[in-house]
Each structure stands twice: as structure tokens, then as C-alpha cells.
Amino acid sequence: DIQMTQSPSSLSASVGDRVTITCRASQSISSYLNWYQQKPGKAPKLLIYAASSLQSGVPSRFSGSGSGTDFTLTISSLQPEDFATYYCQQSYSTPRSVFGGGTKVEIK
Amino acid sequence: EVQLVQSGAEVKKPGESLKISCKGSGYSFTSYWIGWVRQMPGKGLEWMGIIYPGDSDTRYSPSFQGQVTISADKSISTAYLQWSSLKASDTAMYYCVRRVDTAMVTGAFDIWGQGTMVTVSS
Numbered sequence: 001d002i003q004m005t006q007s008p009s010s011l012s013a014s015v016g017d018r019v020t021i022t023c024r025a026s027q028s029i030s031s032y033l034n035w036y037q038q039k040p041g042k043a044p045k046l047l048i049y050a051a052s053s054l055q056s057g058v059p060s061r062f063s064g065s066g067s068g069t070d071f072t073l074t075i076s077s078l079q080p081e082d083f084a085t086y087y088c089q090q091s092y093s094t095p096r097s098v099f100g101g102g103t104k105v106e107i108k
Numbered sequence: 109e110v111q112l113v114q115s116g117a118e119v120k121k122p123g124e125s126l127k128i129s130c131k132g133s134g135y136s137f138t139s140y141w142i143g144w145v146r147q148m149p150g151k152g153l154e155w156m157g158i159i160y161p162g163d164s165d166t167r168y169s170p171s172f173q174g175q176v177t178i179s180a181d182k183s184i185s186t187a188y189l190q191w192s193s194l195k196a197s198d199t200a201m202y203y204c205v206r207r208v209d210t211a212m213v214t215g216a217f218d219i220w221g222q223g224t225m226v227t228v229s230s
Contacts, residue, residue, distance in 0.1 A: 001169075034216040036217075043203055043221065044217075049218075089153075096158070096167055096169070099145075
């Protein structure tokens with residue numbers, strides 16, 4: 001199975017900061033990479049699909065990039081409502097899938 | 109409105125069986141894969157398996173193969189996750205998800221159920 005490694009596992013940032021989260025696949029997955037946001041007590045929500053496409057309704061401060069094995073989720077200017085845990089997910093080995101371990105974004 | 113509505117929280121004893129459900133509405137249930145995701149307390153997301161209700165094609169993560177059974181009844185637009193003998197380590201939140209596959213979106217989980225909390229304790 002393809003393994004997904006996220007880094008860092010947690011980070012502290014301030015409102016207005018630029019935040020970058022990385023996801024690395026154990027082998028090439030082309031652009032079959034999706035990003036989710038999960039707030040405490042809630043179901044995850046799709047943010048980015050196909051590595052760089054913004055899901056409808058998601059603020060434009062979120063962006064994704066990468067292909068092959070290395071991917072990045074960027075929040076250009078962190079807002080109070082963005083403090084959450086973020087997960088990457090590979091969908092290359094369809095219909096099977098794997099999530100990354102998650103990155104918790106906390107308030108500094 | 110497209111949604112997945114899951115059955116309510118369960119409290120069970122070790123060794124008991126359990127079947128939880130996920131009902132889809134607002135879309136063609138037989139045209140999308142439905143997956144299950146586990147989240148143990150304080151932990152990350154784990155993909156368990158997936159079913160295509162149109163023909164019941166089912167795949168499992170190696171970690172969950174033989175531990176759970178995924179099924180679907182397309183006549184009532186409902187998918188299921190079941191255990192024959194629960195263990196304390198099955199205590200977790202379980203989410204069902206709709207997988208979207210189009211020319212632009214391949215394999216993303218665009219709709220999530222609200223989650224079903226399963227607690228296994230003696």
C-alpha cells in the first residue's frame with residue numbers, strides 16, 4: 001500500500017500567518033491527492049481535490065500544490081476559524097485510499 | 109440536499125455483534141462508492157473499506173480485512189458496517205463517506221456522514 005506522511009504533526013501559528021503543511025507519498029501518485037479540514041467534534045470537510053483544485057465554497061486563502069510524491073497545503077493568511085486538524089488523502093490506488101497522519105494547527 | 113445520515117451512537121460489550129448504517133439521499137445512491145473511515149479517540153483518520161452499491165463491489169484496507177463487513181442495500185439507499193464480535197479496541201467514531209469520481213475529481217470524499225460513535229466496554 002502507498003503510505004502518506006504528513007509534516008509537521010502539529011504547529012503553532014498566529015492569526016495572519018502563512019501556514020504550509022506537507023504531505024509525501026511513498027511512491028508517485030500523480031495528482032491524486034486531496035486535503036481535508038477537521039474541527040473538534042465535527043466530520044472532516046473536503047478542502048482541495050486533485051492536488052490543487054479548490055472545493056466549492058472553500059475560501060481562496062487555501063491552496064494546494066504538488067504532484068508525484070510531494071504536496072503542499074498552504075493557508076495564505078491564517079484566520080481564527082482555520083485552527084483545526086488537516087489531513088491529506090491519496091486516491092491513486094482507486095478505489096482503495098489512505099490518509100496521512102494529520103497536522104494540528106494550533107493558536108500561538 | 110445531498111447527504112449521508114448515519115445511525116445513532118452505540119454502547120456494546122466485548123464479543124457482541126453490531127451493524128451501523130449510513131443512508132444516502134439527494135443523489136443516485138447506486139452511482140457512487142460509499143466508504144467507511146475510523147477515527148479512534150484523539151487519533152487520525154483511517155480508511156477502512158469501500159463499496160459500490162450499484163453492484164456491491166467491495167474492497168477493504170488490509171488492516172480491516174476480516175475484521176469488519178461492509179454491505180449495502182440499494183433498494184433503501186443504505187450502506188452498512190458490521191462486526192461479528194466487538195473488541196474494546198473497536199471503540200471509535202465511524203464515518204461513512206461518498207467518493208466522487210469525475211473527469212476533474214478522482215477519489216475525493218465530498219460528502220461525509222455525521223459519524224456514529226461506537227463504545228465497546230464491559
